[in-house]
Amino acid sequence: MTYQGLIHRYRQYLDLPAHTQIISLNEGNTPLIPMPRLGREFGCELFIKFEGLNPTGSFKDRGMTAAISEAVGRGAKTVICASTGNTAASAAAYAARAGLRSIVLIPEGKVAVGKLAGAIAYGAEVIQIQGSFDDALTLVVEITQKTPIALVNSINPYRIEGQKTSPFEICDELGSAPDWLCLPVGNAGNITSYWAGFKQYQKGLPHILGVQAEGAAPLVLGHPVDKPETIATAIRIGKPARGEQALEAAHESNGKIIAVSDAQILGAQRILASEGVWVEPASAAGLAGLVAETSRGSLDAKGKRIVIVCTGHGMKDPSIITESFTSPKLIPASYQALVDVIGE
Numbered sequence: 001m002t003y004q005g006l007i008h009r010y011r012q013y014l015d016l017p018a019h020t021q022i023i024s025l026n027e028g029n030t031p032l033i034p035m036p037r038l039g040r041e042f043g044c045e046l047f048i049k050f051e052g053l054n055p056t057g058s059f060k061d062r063g064m065t066a067a068i069s070e071a072v073g074r075g076a077k078t079v080i081c082a083s084t085g086n087t088a089a090s091a092a093a094y095a096a097r098a099g100l101r102s103i104v105l106i107p108e109g110k111v112a113v114g115k116l117a118g119a120i121a122y123g124a125e126v127i128q129i130q131g132s133f134d135d136a137l138t139l140v141v142e143i144t145q146k147t148p149i150a151l152v153n154s155i156n157p158y159r160i161e162g163q164k165t166s167p168f169e170i171c172d173e174l175g176s177a178p179d180w181l182c183l184p185v186g187n188a189g190n191i192t193s194y195w196a197g198f199k200q201y202q203k204g205l206p207h208i209l210g211v212q213a214e215g216a217a218p219l220v221l222g223h224p225v226d227k228p229e230t231i232a233t234a235i236r237i238g239k240p241a242r243g244e245q246a247l248e249a250a251h252e253s254n255g256k257i258i259a260v261s262d263a264q265i266l267g268a269q270r271i272l273a274s275e276g277v278w279v280e281p282a283s284a285a286g287l288a289g290l291v292a293e294t295s296r297g298s299l300d301a302k303g304k305r306i307v308i309v310c311t312g313h314g315m316k317d318p319s320i321i322t323e324s325f326t327s328p329k330l331i332p333a334s335y336q337a338l339v340d341v342i343g344e
């Protein structure tokens, strides 16, 4: 049977209302890529769950198929979200698929070019806010309380339902949950979903390592951050909507939430690319966290099975790469010039 998207595949495990009308782009079913060379360095069995291979290039599609399917079923005509970029692109794509109007609020000047382009391409009405992601989220919550516009941020419970399917897939593929699961934490919807999904599926429980960026680490500091700053724009969030649940997931799983620097994140991005997996900066935070924890001796990876969730594709934020190198060498179109420059 052909794959028809994750609601179709896991409907019995998802708490979605009867009126749900499936809107799908065949999201999910993403590869769990073995990383034997990198795994040897940690002495563990290592996998990347590459969520950048969803239809719009991030894991947001898992929650969005659920949120939009529910909204369509209840007769919504317009959806809205606040976004650091990936939610915007995903909401726009699924709204387009369903024939809905989509409005996205983004923080001024801080959205990666691949994400903004996506939202525009799929036909969203994009509005910039003179403020942060957190300010944008406050505004969309208010407007959805006062009008029939449907909210599709991850405070929408159906987003969490859809995102539970990634842990289901991991358990189906490995036969059981891994020992550790490492992932970035921004607004904390995803860590909440993973923990709920593993608990529900009853194939064992991983320890969860949630990773924030140092300049946007409210859950590590224990208080909101007014002006969050990091190159990992997808987790540039100072007041996570599901912060409490994230702390609970880390605590209950006997895991932890830590912070890493932008330099550590970019280092992890380079390591992943050197293994053939190009992810956007935020998506490298899981590996950066694992590197930090193992090198200071506070996480023992030896002999363990570890899954790192890479949440979004590298093509979402190409300028982080292109801005850091000079343009390619230019040579005359002659064989000799080519041989000279290659030097072999």
Ligand SMILES: *Cc1c(COP(=O)(O)O)cnc(C)c1O
Pocket (backbone or CB within 6 Å): 058, 059, 060, 086, 087, 154, 184, 185, 186, 187, 188, 189, 190, 191, 234, 235, 280, 282, 283, 311, 312, 313
């Ligand atoms: C949204 C997003 C995150 C953060 O997920 P939360 O559910 O907000 O914690 C991390 N990485 C990428 C690429 C994202 O798009």
